[in-house]
Amino acid sequence: MNKDLTVGNPEKVLWKFCLPLFGSIIFQQIYNIADSLVAGKFIGEDALAAVGNSYEITLIFIAFAFGCNIGCSVIVSQLFGAKQYSEMKTAVKTTIIGSAVLCILLMAVGILGSHMLLMLIHTPENIFSDSKLYLDIYVWGLPFVFFYNMATGIFSALGDSKTPFWFLAASSTANIFMDILFVKIFQMGVAGVAWATFLCQGVSCILSLLFVFRRLHKIKTDKKGKTFSMILLKKIAVIAIPSILQQSFISVGNILIQSIINNFGSSVIAGYSAAIKLNNLVITSFTTLGNGISNYTAQNIGAQKHERVKEGFRAGRKMVWLLCVPLFVLYMSGGKFLVAFFMDQPSAEALATGINILRIFSPFYFVISVKLVADGILRGAGMMKQFMVATFTDLILRVLLAFLLSQTGLKTVGIWCAWPIGWTVACVCSVAFYHKGNFAKKQL
Numbered sequence: 067m068n069k070d071l072t073v074g075n076p077e078k079v080l081w082k083f084c085l086p087l088f089g090s091i092i093f094q095q096i097y098n099i100a101d102s103l104v105a106g107k108f109i110g111e112d113a114l115a116a117v118g119n120s121y122e123i124t125l126i127f128i129a130f131a132f133g134c135n136i137g138c139s140v141i142v143s144q145l146f147g148a149k150q151y152s153e154m155k156t157a158v159k160t161t162i163i164g165s166a167v168l169c170i171l172l173m174a175v176g177i178l179g180s181h182m183l184l185m186l187i188h189t190p191e192n193i194f195s196d197s198k199l200y201l202d203i204y205v206w207g208l209p210f211v212f213f214y215n216m217a218t219g220i221f222s223a224l225g226d227s228k229t230p231f232w233f234l235a236a237s238s239t240a241n242i243f244m245d246i247l248f249v250k251i252f253q254m255g256v257a258g259v260a261w262a263t264f265l266c267q268g269v270s271c272i273l274s275l276l277f278v279f280r281r282l283h284k285i286k287t288d289k290k291g292k293t294f295s296m297i298l299l300k301k302i303a304v305i306a307i308p309s310i311l312q313q314s315f316i317s318v319g320n321i322l323i324q325s326i327i328n329n330f331g332s333s334v335i336a337g338y339s340a341a342i343k344l345n346n347l348v349i350t351s352f353t354t355l356g357n358g359i360s361n362y363t364a365q366n367i368g369a370q371k372h373e374r375v376k377e378g379f380r381a382g383r384k385m386v387w388l389l390c391v392p393l394f395v396l397y398m399s400g401g402k403f404l405v406a407f408f409m410d411q412p413s414a415e416a417l418a419t420g421i422n423i424l425r426i427f428s429p430f431y432f433v434i435s436v437k438l439v440a441d442g443i444l445r446g447a448g449m450m451k452q453f454m455v456a457t458f459t460d461l462i463l464r465v466l467l468a469f470l471l472s473q474t475g476l477k478t479v480g481i482w483c484a485w486p487i488g489w490t491v492a493c494v495c496s497v498a499f500y501h502k503g504n505f506a507k508k509q510l
Contacts, residue, residue, distance in 0.1 A: 071225050071362045072147055072369040077381035084358040084385065086227035088351055090218070093231070093238035100238070101259045102343050104245040106409040111336045111416065113256055114408060116196035118339025122317065122324045123183050124204050127172055129313030131208075131215040134165045136357065137306025139219035140446055141298065143361045146223055147368030155282055156291040157298045161216055164299055169212045176205030187325040190332055196256040203260035207267055214271040217278045222361050229277060237270035308450040312457040319461045323468045323481065330478055337419025340408035341401075345427050348393055352386055352435045356442030363446025379443055379500065386435035397428040423482050430486040437493035440500040452499035460492035 071079055102121075106114035138161040145154035180201045189197050218230040241262055248258030327338050359382045366374045397404070405420030406412050437456065444453040464484045471480025 071365040076377040086231040087358045090231040093234035115335040116193040120197045120200040125317040131212045133306040133310030135215040135219035136309040137302040139223045142223035143364035144368035147365035152287040152291040188328040200260045207264040210267040210271040217274040237266045241266040319465045333413045333415040337416035341420035341423035352438040356438040359442035360446035382439040390431045397424040426482045434489040437496045440496035456495040460488040464488035
C-alpha cells in the first residue's frame with residue numbers, strides 16, 4: 067500500500083514507516099550473519115575468516131547497489147510527493163536501464179579482478195582459496211543485489227515499507243536453512259554458504275520486481291511516460307553518485323583497515339569478522355532508518371511542506387536513541403556470548419578481539435546514530451556536498467588513525483579506537499550542516 071508521508075503527526079508517521087524498514091534490515095543482516103555463523107560453526111575458524119575477509123570486498127559492490135537505491139528512491143519520493151506520476155514512472159525505467167549497465171561493468175571487474183583484490187588486502191594463504199571461491203560466486207549474483215535494492219527503494223519512495231519486509235523475512239529465513247543444508251548435509255564448505263545466499267537473493271529479487279511493477283501499473287497517469295530521460299538520470303545521479311562514493315569509500319577504507327588487521331593473523335581476523343558483523347547489524351539499521359527519513363524529507367519537500375523536515379529530525383533522533391539503549395546493554399554485557407556464537411571452538415585471541423571491539427564501539431552508537439539521521443535529511447534535501455564532507459571526514463580519520471595507532475603499543479586496540487573518533491567528528495559536521503540547511507529553498 068502506498069503511503070503519503072506529507073500528512074499526519076511526523077513522529078507517528080516516521081515510526082509507522084521506519085519500523086518495517088528496521089525489521090527489513092534485521093533480516094537483511096541475517097543473510098550475512100547466517101553465512102558467518104554457519105561457516106564458523108560447521109566448517110571452522112578459517113572458514114569464518116575467509117567469509118569475513120571476502121565480505122569487505124562485497125561491500126564495494128553493495129555500495130553501488132545502495133547508491134542506485136538511494137538515487138532512485140529520493141527522486142521518486144519527490145515526484146510522488148508532487149503527484150507527478152508520469153515523470154515518476156519514467157524515473158523508475160531510467161534507473162532500471164542505468165543500474166543494468168552499471169551492474170554489468172561491476173561484474174566484469176569482479177570476475178576478472180577477484181584474485182588481485184584479495185592479494186591487495188594481504189589475504190593470508192590459509193584462507194585465500196576459500197575467500198576467492200566465496201567472492202567469485204557472490205559476483206555472479208550481483209544482478210539480484212542490484213535489482214532487489216532498486217525495488218526496495220521504489221517501495222520506500224511510495225511510502226510502503228511493509229512489502230520489502232515480508233520479502234526479506236521469507237528469504238532470510240530460507241537462507242539459514244539453505245546454508246545448513248548445503249554446508250552440513252551436502253558438505254559443500256564455503257561454496258555452500260555462497261550458493262545459499264545466491265539462490266535466496268535471486269528468488270527475493272524476482273518476486274520483489276514483479277510486485278513493484280504491479281504496484282506502479284496501478285498508479286494512473288494523464289500521459290504515457292518516457293522509457294528513458296537523460297534529465298532524470300542526471301537528477302538521480304546527483305543523489306546516487308555521492309551515495310555510491312560514500313559507501314564505496316567506506317568499503318575501501320574498511321578494506322584498507324582489513325589489510326592492517328590481516329597482518330595480525332587469522333585468529334584476530336576471525337574475532338574481527340564476528341564482531342564487525344554484529345556492528346554492521348547496528349550501523350546498517352541506523353543507515354536504513356536514515357534512508358526512511360530521506361524518503362520522508364523528499365516527499366515533504368516535493369509537497370512544499372518544509373516545516374515538517376525539522377520535526378522529522380527530532381522524531382528520528384528520538385527513535386534511534388531508543389534503539390541504542392538495548393543494543394548498548396546487550397553488546398557491553400553479552401559480547402562474549404555473541405562473539406563465541408559465531409565459532410565452534412574459538413581461540414582465546416579471537417574471542418578477546420571480538421569482545422574488545424564491541425565494548426569500544428557500543429557506547430558511541432548514540433553518536434553515530436544521530437549523524438545518520440542528519441545524513442538522511444541532507445540526502446532527502448539534495449544537500450549532497452555537505453553529506454559528502456561529513457562522510458569523508460569519518461572515513462579519512464578512521465583509516466589514518468587505524469594505521470597510526472596500530473603501530474603503537476596499543477596494536478589492535480588502537481585500530482578499534484579509530485571508529486569512535488571518526489564517528490564523533492563526522493557527527494558534529496553532519497548536525498552542523500543540518501542546522502544550517504534552508505529547506506524551503508530545496509525544490510524538485
